[in-house]
Amino acid sequence: xxxxxxxxxxxxxxxxxxxxxxxxxxxxxxxxxxxxxxxxxxxxxxxxxxxxxxxxxxxxxxxxxxxxxxxxxxxxxxxxxxxxxxxxxxxxxxxxxxxxxxxxxxxxxxxxxxxxxxxxxxxxxxxxxxxxxxxxxxxxxxxxxxxxxxxxxxxxxxxxxxxxxxxxxxxxxxxxxxxxxxxxxxxxxxxxxxxxxxxxxxxxxxxxxxxxxxxxxxxxxxxxxxxxxxxxxxxxxxxxx
Amino acid sequence: xxxxxxxxxxxxxxxxxxxxxxxxxxxxxxxxxxxxxxxxxxxxxxxxxxxxxxxxxxxxxxxxxxxxxxxxxxxxxxxxxxxxxxxxxxxxxxxxxxxxxxxxxxxxxxxxxxxxxxxxxxxxxxxxxxxxxxxxxxxxxxxxxxxxxxxxxxxxxxxxxxxxxxxxxxxxxxxxxxxxxxxxxxxxxxxxxxxxxxxxxxxxxxxxxxxxxxxxxxxxxxxxxxxxxxxxxxxxxxxxxxxxxxxxxxxxxxxxxxxxxxxxxxxxxxxxxx
Numbered sequence: 407x408x409x410x411x412x413x414x415x416x417x418x419x420x421x422x423x424x425x426x427x428x429x430x431x432x433x434x435x436x437x438x439x440x441x442x443x444x445x446x447x448x449x450x451x452x453x454x455x456x457x458x459x460x461x462x463x464x465x466x467x468x469x470x471x472x473x474x475x476x477x478x479x480x481x482x483x484x485x486x487x488x489x490x491x492x493x494x495x496x497x498x499x500x501x502x503x504x505x506x507x508x509x510x511x512x513x514x515x516x517x518x519x520x521x522x523x524x525x526x527x528x529x530x531x532x533x534x535x536x537x538x539x540x541x542x543x544x545x546x547x548x549x550x551x552x553x554x555x556x557x558x559x560x561x562x563x564x565x566x567x568x569x570x571x572x573x574x575x576x577x578x579x580x581x582x583x584x585x586x587x588x589x590x591x592x593x594x595x596x597x598x599x600x601x602x603x604x605x606x607x608x609x610x611x612x613x614x615x616x617x618x619x620x621x622x623x624x625x626x627x628x629x630x631x632x633x634x635x636x637x638x639x640x641x642x643x644x645x646x647x
Numbered sequence: 648x649x650x651x652x653x654x655x656x657x658x659x660x661x662x663x664x665x666x667x668x669x670x671x672x673x674x675x676x677x678x679x680x681x682x683x684x685x686x687x688x689x690x691x692x693x694x695x696x697x698x699x700x701x702x703x704x705x706x707x708x709x710x711x712x713x714x715x716x717x718x719x720x721x722x723x724x725x726x727x728x729x730x731x732x733x734x735x736x737x738x739x740x741x742x743x744x745x746x747x748x749x750x751x752x753x754x755x756x757x758x759x760x761x762x763x764x765x766x767x768x769x770x771x772x773x774x775x776x777x778x779x780x781x782x783x784x785x786x787x788x789x790x791x792x793x794x795x796x797x798x799x800x801x802x803x804x805x806x807x808x809x810x811x812x813x814x815x816x817x818x819x820x821x822x823x824x825x826x827x828x829x830x831x832x833x834x835x836x837x838x839x840x841x842x843x844x845x846x847x848x849x850x851x852x853x854x855x856x857x858x859x860x861x862x863x864x865x866x867x868x869x870x871x872x873x874x875x876x877x878x879x880x881x882x883x884x885x886x887x888x889x890x891x892x893x894x895x896x897x898x899x900x901x902x903x904x905x906x907x908x909x910x911x912x913x914x915x916x917x918x919x920x921x
Contacts, residue, residue, distance in 0.1 A: 409719050414743065414746055414747065414793060414796065415743070416762055416768070417755070417758030417759050417761065417762045417763075417793075418746065418750065418754075418758050420758055420761035420762045420767065420768055421754060421757060421758045421761060423761075424761050463662075463665055466658060466661060466662055466665075467662045467665065467666065469658065469662075470658055470659050470662040470663075471662075473650075473655075474655055474658065474659050476659060482663070482666065484907065484911045485666060485670055485671065486666075487907055487910055487911065488670050488674070488904075488907060489670070490847070490850060490910075491850045491903040491904065491906050491907035491910060492674070492854065492899075492900060492903050492904075492907075493853060493854025493855075493856065493873075493874050493899050493900075493903060494854060494856060494857075494874075495854070495856045495874040495877050495878055495896075495899075496677070496854070496874075496877070496896045496899050496900050496903070497673075499677060499877060499881070499892065499893075499896045500673035500674050500676065500677045500896070501673050503673060503676040503677050503680055503893070504672055504673040504676045505673070524669070527669060528669055528670070528673075531669065531670070560650055560651075560654070585748070585749045586748075588751070589749070589750060589751025589752065589753070589754070590751070591751060591752050591753050591856065591857035592752070592854070592855075592856040592857055592874070595856065595857075595878060596878070596881050604751070605751045605752075605753045605754075605857065608751070608753045608754065608757065609753045609857075609860075609861065612753070612756070612757055612760070612861055617757065617760070617761065620757050621757065621761070624751070624753075624754040624757055624758075627751055627754065628749075628750055628751075628754060631749040631750060631751075632749070634749065635742070635745060635749050
């Protein structure tokens with residue numbers, strides 16, 4: 407408990423204290439300027455898009471990894487963990503190398519919102535895949551076969567049988583991806599450029615010495631993250647039982 | 648669910664193309680750019696004093712943070728799963744442990760400045776005694792510990808719950824002290840969980856940028872880690888990424904791919920153990 411407080415709790419409390427140090431009115435003022443507001447909005451929209459694409463593609467990848475068989479599957483499976491292992495700054499750099507200026511494939515996304523979304527998709531890829539995969543493994547084939555024998559089409563049996571079973575896992579994976587996207591810094595630091603997202607704005611505030619503004623935006627961001635964490639725990643409780 | 652051969656193949660193709668565009672190709676390009684002027688030139692960039700010192704600092708931070716968080720993680724998991732603390736207390740601890748996962752690294756850096764920095768809650772006391780935490784290595788250590796804190800707890804707690812406490816009780820009835828029980832019974836049964844947690848902690852500690860960047864003074868040769876070196880060089884050259892940046896990135900990537908291999912190994916062991 408002491409270890410937790412020393413390293414985690416006291417510092418976070420200090421951020422909240424700093425944010426409200428000159429009254430709640432000032433807190434609101436520092437958020438209610440266009441830059442901070444727009445940064446928050448961009449961050450939320452980008453994170454929602456990332457969670458959405460991540461949910462669809464993550465489920466698809468998990469499906470292929472569980473139900474399909476092809477040579478090299480074990481390698482692909484190991485590859486999924488790459489974003490967790492690879493330092494985020496390297497992730498950002500790799501994306502600049504491929505999709506930036508001097509791109510060998512001729513796609514220049516650098517310093518656009520598209521680049522931010524690609525970077526976030528990269529770092530959050532494992533969340534949905536790794537949460538859907540075990541559920542899909544456990545899923546009984548028999549129910550699906552029964553549905554098919556009763557004349558259900560592939561689409562119907564996916565929608566009525568497979569998807570409901572996977573839904574909690576998809577949601578919790580997507581929520582984790584969303585939470586990670588809200589606060590992500592490393593992978594977007596190099597490629598965000600003029601795209602103002604919350605973590606970059608906070609960093610710029612700290613660098614220029616306006617700790618008050620940084621703390622205010624931080625408190626809002628932490629509050630959003632806590633809400634996601636809370637929803638996650640509710641979902642987790644349902645998945646667990 | 649019966650899927651036609653064509654649908655199976657197209658799903659497989661979509662998944663593989665998505666993964667190669669997102670993961671494989673970008674990483675391959677970085678390796679390619681590193682060695683485009685030959686191995687010798689890449690090697691000379693990796694052995695400049697700044698790069699060598701950054702590599703050592705990166706490893707040093709991981710070597711301090713990993714053991715600390717391993718000891719804390721196993722202890723906290725024991726408290727959460729085996730402890731006799733009241734339920735509410737455990738629930739709070741459980742939720743708090745996830746905080747470093749959901750709080751932005753940049754905010755973590757800011758938090759440390761506000762507490763241990765100049766004018767911060769404890770910072771002035773430390774500074775008065777000649778101990779500099781923020782914009783120095785100790786602050787970077789604390790930041791690394793903070794961001795990599797939850798991994799061991801999160802890996803060990805489920806394993807601990809899964810193995811149950813019958814064997815521990817048996818050991819206790821046979822007269823083992825609780826210390827002996829822990830070393831001889833509990834620890835061996837959770838070892839793969841611990842190992843996987845340690846690997847994840849190491850990966851995060853090696854690669855952390857946001858929190859460490861904020862509390863570092865960013866001086867090459869003393870307070871730059873490899874990720875910070877990449878960030879700084881990239882800023883200096885204004886996005887025109889040079890071979891020296893790619894070389895540092897390759898060095899980090901090689902470290903982390905080693906970590907990934909360990910991860911795959913220990914990951915499958917923990918799956919089997921469950």
